[in-house]
Amino acid sequence: MKHHKSVTPRKQIVSPWECAKATEIIIRRIRRDASYQVRRKLDQVTVKRYVGVFLAEKEMPPIKVALVNDVPHLVDGWHRLAALEQIGRTATRAMVIETTEREAKWLAASANMEHGLALKPGEVRAVFRAFVRARKHRNARGVLLSYREIGFESGKPHTTVRNWMMKDFPKVAAEYGSMEEFKGKGGLTELPVLEPSMREAAEALHRALSTFRTTDCPQQRGAILQLAEGVLQEMKEAGNWEAIPF
Incomplete structure (x- = not known):
């Protein structure tokens, strides 16, 4: 079996409410x-x-x-x-x-x-501002998350996140570079139309991704990947779908 080089996951702080x-x-x-x-x-x-x-x-x-x-x-x-x-x-x-x-x-x-x-557009932007002010746009090593990663956290496309960052936090936006330059490895992009059922699916994927990132055990990470690959294969084999260009 071919093994891929492991990538250090983004460290996330365990929810403070778990011990409360x-x-x-x-x-x-x-x-x-x-x-x-x-x-x-x-x-x-x-x-x-x-x-x-x-x-x-x-x-x-x-x-x-x-x-x-x-x-x-x-x-x-x-x-x-x-x-x-x-x-x-x-x-x-x-x-x-x-x-x-x-x-x-x-x-x-x-x-x-x-x-x-559901939050209104202006309310989602307020969440974004709180996200950046709490320095959640950086990982545990202080490295900037990509706009796509931030966008997936907030359910917004990376282009919207980029525009918000440039207007609300110009100094942080300057660290990312020009309008065409995006630092980081990127993340899952937002689906073009987030209807209720699609949003539920997107949130489930996000929870799976968050679990993967916060798990340090290689065996557990491998099990999550195997499960995800199996689900993805079943979805493809079900048919009646088409690729969406981003």
């Missing part, structure tokens, strides 16, 4: 800073739905709070907290971690990308 434990917290003590929320406003339909869930005494995931300079900031759970206040709750379960302001704002922004409620 749910604790009871007084709602009025939680600071809701608008700079931690990329959504321009709450979706009242979602709030109303959550009110029904809580009134039915059903469990929902605890909210997430970041201690920044000893001040508890809401990171994830804006709609849940609004629903709890509507029914008169004064306390709730929360996952609490201590971190920096930049990292907390990135955690808040990225949480919105994981929710089922």
Whole structure:
């Protein structure tokens, strides 16, 4: 069997929430800073739905709070907290971690990308800004990620990411070079049309890619590759598809 030269994966920090434990917290003590929320406003339909869930005494995931300079900031759970206040709750379960302001704002922004409620274009750009400000555009060695890699993180084509970088972070864009030059090895490109079903498929591929990158074990990485190759082969053999030129 032919072995390919291994490539050092991008090191990603394990989610800080994995080690956090749910604790009871007084709602009025939680600071809701608008700079931690990329959504321009709450979706009242979602709030109303959550009110029904809580009134039915059903469990929902605890909210997430970041201690920044000893001040508890809401990171994830804006709609849940609004629903709890509507029914008169004064306390709730929360996952609490201590971190920096930049990292907390990135955690808040990225949480919105994981929710089922789609972000508006301007809100996605706010996520991008939090991504760069938290230095997520560099790997563990400080090397710049390619525009394609950043684009796959945000669900945007690399050309959009490049334009945003040039306008919002010109000094960082200068490190990438001219408009035609792209550093890094690149990554998966965005599908031309991200309909709901396609977006779900893209997110599943992204999760598989993230798992591959964060796994150091060669055997596990090989198993992921083998599984991916098998799935890809089945998809090709299913027929009724055509290659999309990028």
